[in-house]
């Protein structure tokens with residue numbers, strides 16, 4: 626008797642949560658449709674605040690987006706640059722290259738972003754997908770922080786990131802244990818993201834700075850192993866693994882093509898954000914052509930992002946977008962639309978629906 630009752634109960638719960646997912650998806654889509662139709666792009670990579678947790682007021686930022694930008698993945702920066710008087714005296718550093726003092730994880734960023742989002746009207750909120758970043762990816766408790774943020778601010782977040790494992794000049798400056806792709810703490814984070822349906826935006830240099838031409842990128846195999854361990858987590862690899870001096874070795878496009886062609890990595894996407902990436906893509910007509918060919922071949926797997934930090938006007942905010950003009954011209958119409966807008970909408974509409982359903986199933990209200 627008990628087991629028959631249980632199975633009915635399970636069915637009813639299953640049906641109800643299915644209904645909730647559908648309703649939430651529908652609401653998400655309806656909200657997304659209320660965005661200005663004339664928008665040209667969505668931005669998958671935007672930092673509202675900088676390395677000392679200062680930035681643009683979100684209401685001013687909405688004006689900067691104007692009607693040109695539809696939706697934005699919104700986050701701060703999880704690392705705070707310490708102002709060490711011993712190190713730089715009265716000079717107050719605002720960037721990690723301006724002092725030898727360490728960076729440390731600043732978890733309050735998530736509360737700050739959530740409150741900024743909540744200060745908006747319902748229509749304005751529909752244009753943002755806030756992301757959780759304030760966790761230490763080398764800490765086995767990091768996944769618990771992410772859960773706590775969702776429980777404290779239900780109805781807000783769609784994903785996690787941009788968070789960083791290997792990054793030139795940055796990783797070595799972070800106080801405490803250095804993050805690693807092989808750390809089970811990272812597996813706990815990606816497992817939890819899968820369970821909830823959070824989109825993952827991860828920065829990880831494919832190689833070390835100034836690598837020897839022709840050598841195997843140091844972190845590529847580790848990254849692939851990580852992807853294989855988490856086949857059901859939606860992962861966006863920020864900047865396609867490039868850095869400022871992590872040079873795109875001649876066959877960078879070939880390395881990406883190998884991942885894109887492999888069905889085991891169908892859950893992996895790339896963002897082409899950052900002016901440093903644009904610099905390489907536009908370094909020669911050949912480089913631009915090679916990139917365009919790859920995007921045209923895999924139109925569903927790339928997303929545009931700015932990687933701007935606390936911009937003060939639209940010109941500065943969209944610098945990278947305009948920089949990419951020669952690339953946009955080489956994309957076929959459908960690919961261009963997907964990279965600028967469609968892929969973002971697909972991934973984040975799905976994430977919104979799943980995360981809201983997870984929150985509702987936990988009895989959280991928003």
Ligand SMILES: [Zn+2]
Nearest residue numbers: 787828863864
């Ligand atoms: Zn990055």
